[in-house]
Amino acid sequence: MTRTRSTFASPIVETFGWLKGIEHPADRPLMLVSQAAPVAPPPQELRQALADMVMHNDAIHLYGPVLGLPALREELAAQCSAKYGGRITQDQVAITSGCNQAFAATIATLTDQGDEVIVPTPWYFNHKMWLDMSGVRAVPLPVQGDMLPDPEQAAALITERTRAIVLVTPNNPTGAEYPSGLLRAFCDLARSRGIRLIVDETYRDFDSRDGAPHDLFTDPDWHRTLVHLYSFSKAYRLTGHRVGALATSAELLGEIEKFLDTVTICPTQTGQHAALWGMRNLSGWLAGERDEILARRNAIRDGFPVLAERGWKLRGLGAYFAYLEHPFDRASDTLAKSMVETAGILALPATMFTPPGDSHGARHLRVAFANLDRAGIATFFDRMAALPA
Template identity: 45%
Template sequence: MLINPLLASVETPPVALVQSWVKERDFPDGRPLLDLAQAAPGWPMAAPLVAHITEAIQKPETARYAPILGEQPLRQALADEMTALYGGTIQAENVAITSGCNQAYVAAIMALAKEGDAVMLPTPWYFNHKMTLDMFGIKAIPLPCAADAGMLPDVAAAEKLITPRTRAIVLVTPNNPTGAIYPSSLIQQFVALAKAHNIKLIIDETYRDFIPAGGAPHDAFKADTWADTVIQLYSFSKAYAMPGLRVGAVTAGADVIGLVQKALDSIAICANGAGQAAALYGIRSLGEWRNGKRQEMALRLAAFQQAMKPIANQFPIVSAGAFFAYCRHPFELSALEAAKRLADEGAIMAMPGSAFGPGQEQMLRFAFGNLAPEAAAAIGERLAALAR
């Protein structure tokens, strides 16, 4: 059989694997399944947004092809919002609207690197980032992040790993899977590092809207020359609780956006009209709602941390923030086996650390953002029972 060996070597999508463990099981009302695997906001879209989408899909133009780089009003609205938030100057021409943030990443990588090149990923990494590199034959350079350093990447260590084939460094903040929120000063150091080596810095800010403090996460866009180095990825899906509508964005220099356009035209042509209409409405009308959800997420984090306190010795939280908690498990099992035990015996879905790179076999990722605060206590109780 003739197949692409690069794609054949890519790991099985880990979320789908975890979901398969509970696919045909029934869970009693008194012990429901607690799904902390795939990261999806644990609340519905805002009612006005639902009404807006309902109206939008009745218009013929919503179902037509959109411009490859996205509807101009949405590109302009995001550029204006980012300019106000970050304090720099971002134009609509710097923005490409994509079918979700994963597609934004794929398009950015296609614009920067080819087979045989290399991209640096802090570990633990987001598995789809690594999967994308593997399928294109691009080497992933692991940059280990240590628990005693707050799971933050080290700039000096990163510089030692740069090779002549390195095309970009990828940062995810708030981080998936660790939840770590990178300080602005650290991001600035990575901007300087990338600039010094004439490579790009890709900053995936999918979970930006859940940073408790709000405000500008960093100053990378303040420099007039930001477009020479920085590429930012964003997700409307998480911000407005509409992951199924698949809307994300790439913000970059015009040269990169020109290449991204070629990639997008070949992948999906354009992001769907309903999703773009929803994203534009969100920017224009749901700022207060979005801020409320930031506060709600902080409550969910606090509830999860409180639930885990009695079992801190068995399941210590190594890092947590924004949407995720990264915890050690106490079992003499692989991460995959431990996650399956949680599903089989505890009716808890969590992601195994092995999905996030080497050296993660004792780790589990919990997407506490899926879980209402009043349900958090059940996590601690069930994990305590499993650890006995």
């Protein structure tokens, strides 16, 4: 079996295939709540700055350093140090071609075929796909009723082949924001067992909590255990530019550099310069984006009673996501596919975030609500409430 055949088809690609042959009238257009990405371009001022760079900065069109633009690495290290109250240096930061590549590079560096990585379920499907293609066993750690993983259960899953534990917060797909104490418990567990803790904070800019979401960087030895992943895509609407980042020890980055050099050579220069400009100039704009996402989050919470009356349950809510338990006597993949035609809604079934046959996956849907305004959210609830039993 080849590496790609060892895993499943991309859920995003698969679900877009459900749209073929189905027409949606102009007065009832399709609602896309399947993909967790901004659909709007970057703000005008960033696009203008980027256009000026493309025209006048010759270096932007050439190869750059494998680990990324030094100024961007330095800026990210400084801003993360300030945000988390710890000390992160430029030589502990690398820029990658999207956060998915940051994860792929980390796994390539930490594991060999036959190794194991513990991943809470429901998991982010691209993480699972890369582990499959790497010949690494993803060890499921089912979350509890509050959508949070249990460190004691994780400890029982660690074997001599375990190389890391992966956490995503705010979580994709559940939206759950992991408490600081929970992350500390997982970090202590990983350190005590000599493995790495990979924390993906792609959606951290839309965390509902004020201040640092955890204290992991306050430990002077954080880099010995923690691998921190981040994405600029959501913060500055740079999805098409593919700019992510990771922070860990300089020693581990030396190994990660080998992977990056053979895959992309360097991250896109235009995307890196755009991310740097955004970090230096768009803090106020980003705060407004966060406020709007939190307002939409509140609209989901406030509008949910209309579904609760029909037996639905809101199991998770945060960042871009609402995680819903449905009341119907059919699996979520069947339900989600039928919703395209019956409700004009494309959402992802939780079967795409869980192992085959998992009963949890059969009961839940992920709704990426960030691209719905409040009027759109109201329409979403109207359509969902009208679903036939």
